[in-house]
Amino acid sequence: MALHTRDGGLVMPNAWDDLSALMLADAGFEAIATSSAALAATLGRSDGRHEVTRGEHLEHARLLGRLTGLPVNGDFEDGYGDTPEDVAATVEAAVEFGTIILTTRADVPDSHLEAVFTKERADGRFPDPSKQELEQTYMAVGLTMMAAAELGVEATPLEGFDPTSVDKAFKIRESGHTTTVLLALGYPDPERVYTTPISRFDADQLFTFI
Known part of the structure; x- marks a missing residue:
């Protein structure tokens, strides 16, 4: 928590395997994060469909933490559950595995995406509208x-x-x-x-x- 409450920003890059985690630690980063999309890609699977099991995500996060000795932010898809109880079980398992933070990503409705794109256009993030799609x-x-x-x-x-x-x-x-x-x-x-x-x-x- 101290990394989040101190003055100044916290840069926390995503590692996709043990080698990238060690390289990021060697570069001086104070914390790292997992990425469900990156992990799925390295395994040749799809993200967001539980093709990577909860256990595999947990083992991956624990491996990165053990190798680097750094705090790990865990990205575990949607929390592996449709109910608060299911997600809570994932949180408890993550804590037992030594993962510091759990982030969850729910399904995003079209209405929310449109609201995000509208806000980005209004704020001038993409002066050229075609560039908005290029990012993805x-x-x-x-x-x-x-x-x-x-x-x-x-x-x-x-x-x-x-x-x-x-x-x-x-x-x-x-x-x-x-x-x-x-x-x-x-x-x-x-x-x-x-x-x-x-x-x-x-x-x-x-x-x-x-």
Whole structure:
């Protein structure tokens, strides 16, 4: 609780596995959080449908806490229950496992989503309305890339293409959608030698640890 009541903000990143948790701890973060969506993606399952069991979520949160020694905020989908008693049982189990905080996410009705979008437009968060949908699209891209990496599949997002041509070729507009980004998936050719030099700044020029 002290981390939440002190002066200044608390930055608490989401870890999706043991390695990412250790990296975040090494970077100096004082607490970490689990992510039901990220955990489901690394396991090749869907989030929000209890395809990842409560026990698996609890074990995951306990593992991250044991490895890092940091407080863990647990994201356990909808609390694994339709009644307050069911959710309370999940909270009690989380406390026994050493998870510090439990966050729950209920089903979001369309009316609430519309209210959120209306408020965001009114506040000018997305001056270009089309950018509002892009945020969710790129979140899906990120989770897909994480899942691909877990399976040993290379994933490369591609932009700079003509969306109209792609929409026409695959009849995407007919489904009421339009192309935002392409994601290439595949395996590297072990017999092909890549001789093109790769140019990257050193890590200390890209990241600032605070």
